[in-house]
Amino acid sequence: MFPATLFDFNGVLVDDEHVHLEAFRDVLAPLGIEVSEEAYWERYLGFDDRGAFEAILRDAGRTTSPRELTSLIxxxxxxxxxxxxxxxxxxxxxxxxxxQRAAAGPVGVVSGALRDEIEFGLGHLRVRQHVERIVSAEDTTASKPDPEGYRIAMAWVADRLGAEAAATSLVIEDSPAGIAAARALGLPCIAVAHSYSQEELASTEANAVVATIADITPALLTRLWSDLGL
Structure with missing residues (x-):
């Protein structure tokens, strides 16, 4: 049953969007750009840092170079x-x-967050020792819904367990963009309604939707594995 597990990070393991919003405000305030909480949740949630800065600056009528974006990040x-x-x-x-999932097989994190942010969060959760592979913003050129991050993770699982195991790795996501990235590669995906409503997530291609990550039980995983005919 599900030989490997790939977790998104922000909105799945850590509840840190309030931290990101304030950090964006810290950087953008000196430029005269304000980001409201409403705008952040409606327009910028789900972006990695580069994508969020690009969108915020574009909405503010600003243009910026790749070098300037890197400086902002x-x-x-x-x-x-x-x-x-x-x-x-x-x-x-x-x-x-x-x-629990590490006891069943390899665990990875696939996220648009920076590596040191992920490392800190995993340490805060006291699970860093259980995560064998981290795919972070530094490892990809495109953010979700582009499947690049999950493609990298699948290659890692294939090296560890073989191609069939890689194709049936379980993904845990919280956003439509992340779900789309996983499903683009045919990966089974459970969506947790931490950042979006269950109704919104039900309209995606997620194979199952739960209210919280605590609702992902062994019984649910067994049922999903059977339902998918894996």
Whole structure:
């Protein structure tokens, strides 16, 4: 049953969108750009840092070069880390599920977050030792819904367990973009309604939708494996 598990990070394991919003504000305020909480949740949620900065600047009528975008991303990094150390939240049941899935097979994280943010969050959850592979923003050239990150993770699973295992790796996601990335490669995907409503996620190609990550139980996984005919 599901030989490997690939977790998204933000919105699945850690509840840190409030941290990201404040870090974006820290960097953009000196440029005279304001980002409301409503705009962040409606327009920028689900982007990686590069995509979010591009969208925010475009909406503000600003143009920027790739070098300037890189500078903004690097400027945001310490703001995120400082705020995360003070107020990072995790989802109940997240650490337990990572531990359970690691006992069943290899576990990876596929995220548009920066590597040091992921490392910090996994350490905060006390599950870093259970995660064998991290695919972060530094490893990809395109963010979700592009499937590049999951393609990299599948290659890692294939090296560990073979191509058939890679094709049946379980993905845990929270956003339509992430679900689309996983399903583009045919990967089975469970969506958790941490960031979007269950109704919104039900309209995606997710194979199952649950309210919280704590609802992903062994019984659910057994039933999903059977339903998919795997």
């Amino acid at each position: 690097e400027a945001k990094r310490p703001h995120y880390m400082n705020r995360a150390k003070a107020s990072l939240r995790t989802f109940p049941g997240a650490g337990e599920l990572v531990t």
